[in-house]
Amino acid sequence: MNGTESFWGWGVSEKFPERKTRRELAERLETELGFPDLTVQEPPSLSECRVPEPSVSLPEDVPCTTERDVRIHHTYGKSYPDLVRGFRGQFGPAPDAVAQPTDETDIQRLLEWASEETVAVIPFGGGTSVVGGVEPDLEGRAGLDGTTSRSTGAYNGVVSLSLDGLDSIHEVDERSRRARVGAGIYGPALNEGLEAYGLQLRHYPQSYEFSTVGGWIATRAGGHFATRYTHIDDFVESVRAVTPAGILEARDVPASGAGPDPNRFLLGSEGAFGVITEAWLRLQPRPVHRARVSVEFDSFWGGVEATREIVQSRLTPANCRLLDPTEVLLNEIPAPGKSVLVLGFESLAQPVESDLETALAICDSHGGTIQDETESADAGDSWRNSFFDGPYLFNQLVSMGVLVDTFETAVTWDRFEELHTTLTRAVQNAMADACGMGVMSCRFTHVYPDGPAPYYTFLALAEEGRELEQWRQIKSAAADVLIAHGATITHHHAVGRVHRDWYEQEQSETYLAALQSMKRTLDPAGIMNPGALLHNREIRR
Ligand SMILES: Cc1cc2nc3c(=O)[nH]c(=O)nc-3n(C[C@H](O)[C@H](O)[C@H](O)COP(=O)(O)OP(=O)(O)OC[C@H]3O[C@@H](n4cnc5c(N)ncnc54)[C@H](O)[C@@H]3O)c2cc1C
Structure with a gap:
């Protein structure tokens, strides 16, 4: 990344233009789009932001931090409600802590602890969700009710789980043109790592620079190809995840007709079933x-x-x-x-x-x-x-x-x-x-x-x-x-908390009940990203 990641807006802070340039844009909007006089304002400094104190004691055997700035960074995604609250310095929904696992064992320990303590865990890749997918609002109302504070419902706290420590390219199979990669790897690092093999993933969502393979899989992201290879699904051979109930993974084969596809339980799962840790991805050379x-x-x-x-x-x-x-x-x-x-x-x-x-x-x-x-x-x-x-x-x-x-x-x-x-x-x-x-x-x-x-x-x-x-x-x-009008609530931005009510209208009740049963099996304590994708069910302590 060339610069310092903005704590409230998109990308790096260095690309936020000076007031004069923004004033010029405001004038364009006034003359070309009919906006009335616009007032250009400045964002707060990081130290001016409002963040509540953390209120949960942490597991001793998993790397975690309660550092204020790290919690701020893990509070929101990048939708309009996220940007505007960040611009006003309102970080009321900040997680109590950010877990920083470096391997699957750390994740297993964290999920065991969180299941016992009834603490919600929100997987966080690049944090570019535009549907409230990473916001610690457990009632599932993120940004929708106009409040800026967190509602944790029946939970004792919220931990955001950073995937930054799982960012390796584990192996490259040049003959089959595929690679096994960690879920926390960002788009540019992945393609740079594959450069030596003359291969690329060639999946470019607009958020490519700041989003991760795990996030793409969890949200079924759409890339730059307008036809044929539209979603990340087309490049995924197999996925592996740690769930509170154990490891869920699919065999790495080019195709299989053996029953419902286990990859499909993880593609689009939005952190509600478990934490995607790695995937085998299909690669290609650069086009000629x-x-x-x-x-x-x-x-x-x-x-x-x-x-x-x-x-x-x-x-x-x-x-x-x-x-x-x-x-x-x-x-x-x-x-x-x-x-x-x-x-x-x-x-x-x-x-x-x-x-x-x-x-x-x-x-x-x-x-x-x-x-x-x-x-x-x-x-x-x-x-x-x-x-x-x-x-x-x-x-x-x-x-x-x-x-x-x-x-x-x-x-x-x-x-x-x-x-x-x-x-x-x-x-x-x-x-x-x-x-x-x-x-x-x-x-x-x-x-x-x-x-x-x-x-x-x-x-x-x-x-x-x-x-x-x-x-x-x-x-x-x-x-x-x-x-x-018979359209879908999202082609590639995912469901999160923002689209959930409409997603439920789009699906049959039988399918939603089957998804809830699936969640009950994989996540018996209901700690995985509660309120995202599916409504919270009642938590029994
Ligand atoms: C400017 C902009 C442009 C965008 N362009 C596109 C686009 O072209 N195409 C597109 O599809 N989307 C786009 N998006 C939306 C977003 O970038 C995608 O949804 C992306 O896939 C999210 O990846 P991430 O790593 O940032 O995930 P995050 O935002 O961190 O997480 C997204 C969701 O996935 C879950 N999650 C993340 N990692 C894991 C994991 N390892 N295991 C389990 N769950 C996990 C989170 O809990 C959350 O629910 C855009 C967003 C912005 C702000």
Whole structure:
């Protein structure tokens, strides 16, 4: 990491711009998006933050710390409610301690102790959750009820479990192109470690620099590939976890038809069943052939139809991101008022030009025009730069009183138009009602032959002190529409505490009961990340 990790916002503190630069951004929002006069504020220093005293005595045989700054760092993820509370220096929900295990034995000891003492344990990878996945709010209301203090319910305390000590690449099997790696390894360290073998994971979520393999598996993260290898699931051969009931692991084979897949119990488990300690991952060399172009559409719906036809023609572009005009504006792509499809193909074995030509012919038939070469390169470059640096913008926006968040989903093509139209109306109404104004943009992050995964960003005017209430109103309006229109509450951001109520509406009661039974078996004392993914059940002491 090049810099000091921000204790309240995204990434490293050094990339938080000076007041003058933020004032310029505020002016852009005022003139281009219609925001009223924005007031640029400064974050507190670490020493000014409010943190309660820890209230649990710790196990002697597991490395743990109660150091204030470490507890602050492990209090929140990186959603809007997290950033805004961090920006105000409110760390009321801080965990009592942070466990720092270096191996599975430490984790086993910690889980035994926590089960006996009824202390909740929250696995913490990179802490980039945007769904309240790592927040020690055990009633499962993280950020939703507008309070800043913790509610521990029946628990005697909360320990955040850092995976930083399990960050090794244990072995690389070059012949089969796979590696066994520790769950706590971060994206850049993993690819640097694999460099010597000429291999990579090639799974790039936007949070890649600050998130971990274990976090990706626990949340079923979505990477940069728009088609084919969309989720981390596609790169996972087998997973191993320590649960309070013992070790849970799958055999490392390329495929198996032997019963329900044990990996599937851990992919998306969000720390509710146990702690993922390592995984065998499928690797690939860097692609040799690449081609990329950007196509402009006068109509968003022309772009939608072109995208549908491309994926239904069995083309598998690595990048296939349709941006609506507001996304184009926010990403500073030189195509005002247009929708832009950023299209890219890559391959190890064969040239990709003919796939690109086929895709362009489809775009042409739906009114798309290729941006000239310079503009196309600009659009592609702006897109890539803003992909990794974009999240830093959120820090700036929070500092000037802009409420900014995202939500994402997946839905079949036949339902998309109605969903999009209703969502746009509902979110615009909610922003007008809660904040007086607001703007929402849409892009496709992933596309499938049977439907897109649209990703929405909304920006509205926040009122100091009412931010969480305003955010909840907008977020709930969007989530209600998603569930009512047959979409999923999340394509890749996970469930956590924030999406849990809607996740429950999406699943059958029988399935939820089976998951709860699974949790009872693996985590009899109910200590694993209570309130995330599933509702807390009653804790018997
Ligand atoms: C700016 C930004 C961009 C993002 N972009 C993407 C994106 O492109 N694609 C995407 O899918 N998501 C994205 N996210 C969401 C987030 O980064 C992902 O969910 C990521 O997978 C979380 O990894 P992490 O290591 O930070 O996990 P954490 O945030 O630490 O944890 C996430 C959840 O997993 C559990 N967990 C973590 N590690 C383990 C473990 N070893 N064992 C058991 N449970 C564990 C935690 O308890 C928690 O419930 C983004 C978030 C931000 C803030």
